[in-house]
Amino acid sequence: MSQKLFVSAQEVAEKAGVSRSAVSRTFTSGASVSPKTRQKVLDAADALGYHVNHLARGLMRNESGIVCLIVSEIGTPYRSALLRALTQQLQNSGKVAMLINTDRSDGSADLALRQAIRYRADASIILSGLPDKSITDLCLKNGQRLVLINRDDDREGPLKINLDDADAAARIATAFVRAGCSKLAFANSQAGTPSLMAREHGFVAAAKAMGLDVMVERFGHTGYESGRAVAQQLLTRKERPDAVFCATDLLACGFMDAARHQFSMSVPDQICVAGFDDIEQASWSSYGLTTFAQPVDMTAREAVSWLVSETAESENHTVRLHADLVWRTSIRGG
Amino acid sequence: MSQKLFVSAQEVAEKAGVSRSAVSRTFTSGASVSPKTRQKVLDAADALGYHVNHLARGLMRNESGIVCLIVSEIGTPYRSALLRALTQQLQNSGKVAMLINTDRSDGSADLALRQAIRYRADASIILSGLPDKSITDLCLKNGQRLVLINRDDDREGPLKINLDDADAAARIATAFVRAGCSKLAFANSQAGTPSLMAREHGFVAAAKAMGLDVMVERFGHTGYESGRAVAQQLLTRKERPDAVFCATDLLACGFMDAARHQFSMSVPDQICVAGFDDIEQASWSSYGLTTFAQPVDMTAREAVSWLVSETAESENHTVRLHADLVWRTSIRGG
DNA sequence: ATCGCTTTTGCAAGCGTGTGCAAATGCTGC
DNA sequence: GCAGCATTTGCACACGCTTGCAAAAGCGAT
Incomplete structure (x- = not known):
């Protein structure tokens, strides 16, 4: 020593x-x-x-320079991409990221926010989990700023960054119809996240507006395996769908693989597939997935610039970002 | 306010x-x-x-409870998986992770370690980049512990966690030969990381020991696109290889996709492919990649348990972990 | 009640920094 | 040289916590 x-x-x-x-x-x-x-x-x-010594400096200034990132499923392509963008932006602004993994327990978002408070983080960015109201109140009361990404709820005070999920879902529905599809399906996980449900409801509503029904299946977590499982359910039906919108790209990849290798179907000839997130794998030539691009860089920029701005606290701040449709080869035509 | x-x-x-x-x-x-x-x-x-207030506590105790994770290419499957495991383990041990992204500049590992020092981190885990000797010395002198993952160098003091890269490479070489292959190739990036080079040299040496030459190609970063580029180089040769060992799974995925979709080759009938890391995509049925599994959980456990142990500072500590070969369908036979 | 012992409690001195305030210093123009 | 002013510097306190030390309190036995 x-x-x-x-x-x-x-x-x-x-x-x-x-x-x-x-x-x-x-x-x-x-x-x-x-x-x-x-x-x-x-x-x-x-x-x-x-x-x-930033510990001492933080103690004096009552401002630590730390921003907490509260995130689950870090290993997932979309989450890790967002993480990358966020840390990048934070460092650009002279802040430093404290990473908290909430994979395990259910109340872990609360524990995480407690940790954030202990280290007097200037702000927390929540990518997953819905923290308890009492905790978020505590954060806000202590002057800590809060950003909720893709998990809109009705709390007052935090910045909420969301996507036009429902609108995107409607766009893809018309794209399917324009491609000549009529037997629509939606593949979801059982996670029930607001954004996932918004995609589902938006898709179903848009289809209904065009006089079409939608077969909806939900299974497990939001991953590749769930995509396979949903394929199992959808493709063994009496009447198979000819177009399926998957709530995430991972689901879509799993679905496509099952459709092709297990059910020997051709994408997009026999079935059209679309996803959401535009993870890197969507562009791989085995998939060529048509999907909506999450604006991760824009999201990170919005979040961080709000965090460091002098004049936040603007009452009920919500940012709604647009998800561009990235057209590839998993839908006919185009 | x-x-x-x-x-x-x-x-x-x-x-x-x-x-x-x-x-x-x-x-x-x-x-x-x-x-x-x-x-x-x-x-x-x-x-x-x-x-x-952990800032004040850290100030008094001279022990902040913070561990810095210094990492580039966070969005990459292997890196993010390791990140997940590390944060998990750290939290289990009552530590908290400070995440530092070194994607941008070259001296950024140094900057990152400086940040670690400013926050009086108890330790730093380096997943990327080779920090300058003067900085690591500074860390060590101040009682900060250091873990280097997969980037062995000759520094004294830090814990180094490595894999048996060369041995693994030798094992896959014999597997190729046993599958009837004789025209071996190695696909690498130009990153030149020690572990990547160890795989290359191990593979070439093992092949030579069996009287075989190896076509070696290197290109760009360690990603999917590089795999495609290397395929371009290898598969337009007069004599195509019939087996290729890719330094990482991402390279392998890119290589396979190019081989199949661009050169209309069949894997594994016309060409056998192996990778390294065992990222999630390797198990996707579009790839079924035979590969070596990085023991991420074990790595994280080793790193963290050493960090929190009372009695570290054991002079020249190196841990060499074993990478298991995960056999799938990208090599004939098995 | 007194003694001896263990446990609990309060005091006060730090830890390394930022910053208001007043003293000191530098500079400009006579 | 000196007055007038802007700038720089040092002192000392504060931030919220831990912890050694000694006083106080509890407690069982005499």
């Missing part, structure tokens, strides 16, 4: 022959310090290997 | 009618406090919504 401990501003001050305030001001942007002493301090700091 | 600020131990103490020390001890495990006062404190804390 070297146990040398970290070098403090005090030591730098002594080495540079100035007061401790001077070194503090040198590392505080916008503080008044002469160029001469500034240089002396910087030299001494460099020689000693000094780094401002 | 409510600006109510956080509630402090002082306020809890007053409400509970005890001293500030008492409430501090209540939240410090292993401190001496009578059950009666403890209860009074807990009640008061709950009523006021008190949470220990």
